[in-house]
Amino acid sequence: MIACNRVALAVVFCATLAAGARHLHLDDKYMLNLDITGTGNESRITLDLEVTTAGYVGFGINKFANMTGADLFIGGVQGANLNETYGDDYHATTNGLPTRDVIQNWNVTSASEVNGTTKLSITRFLDTGDAEEDIKIENANIFVIWSIGANDNLEHHDIAGSRQLNLHTADDTNSSGVTAVSVSTLIMSLVAAILRN
Numbered sequence: 001m002i003a004c005n006r007v008a009l010a011v012v013f014c015a016t017l018a019a020g021a022r023h024l025h026l027d028d029k030y031m032l033n034l035d036i037t038g039t040g041n042e043s044r045i046t047l048d049l050e051v052t053t054a055g056y057v058g059f060g061i062n063k064f065a066n067m068t069g070a071d072l073f074i075g076g077v078q079g080a081n082l083n084e085t086y087g088d089d090y091h092a093t094t095n096g097l098p099t100r101d102v103i104q105n106w107n108v109t110s111a112s113e114v115n116g117t118t119k120l121s122i123t124r125f126l127d128t129g130d131a132e133e134d135i136k137i138e139n140a141n142i143f144v145i146w147s148i149g150a151n152d153n154l155e156h157h158d159i160a161g162s163r164q165l166n167l168h169t170a171d172d173t174n175s176s177g178v179t180a181v182s183v184s185t186l187i188m189s190l191v192a193a194i195l196r197n
Helices: 002-018 183-196
Strands: 022-027 030-037 044-052 057-062 071-078 084-091 107-114 117-125 142-148 159-165
Touching: 022 142, 022 159, 044 057, 057 117, 071 107, 071 117, 084 107, 084 117
Parallel strands: none
Antiparallel strands: 022 030, 030 044, 044 117, 057 071, 057 142, 071 084, 107 117, 142 159
């Protein structure tokens, strides 16, 4: 009975750790937390973007390290009182200004701009079913691309970049300097340790 209780506690502990988002620093001015939840057709990705800008924030995925063919989200906060949130789903057919998707799959769940830092929380299904304008987020390497606008004019960006990674497993070293350990590895180690006792 004691061994079963220890295993149950270990599973609850690991599930609590799994609930935390993974952290990525795409640029000195661009940080994000990402979390993938649900199963099958209900699987969703949630991104919490924190970007040093009073302008727009762009996030995208692509099979290549450029804009052509990319699936994009562009959003921000504007207005005299910084109370107008915008955010739309786009796709790029060239390295120029992207095209707004007919079907909007990214949803902005919260947004703020304070002292030159924009925070956006956005979510969408991993597979939107919109194969013409969206890219399915699979458990494989893909290029993440990003842009930062100095203002809310989408025609120009100050900073842009790309990085290849797997959004299902990606994580940076967190702020405490401790490299994150995968939850499955942690569960296996805890269960093995408990069973040895």
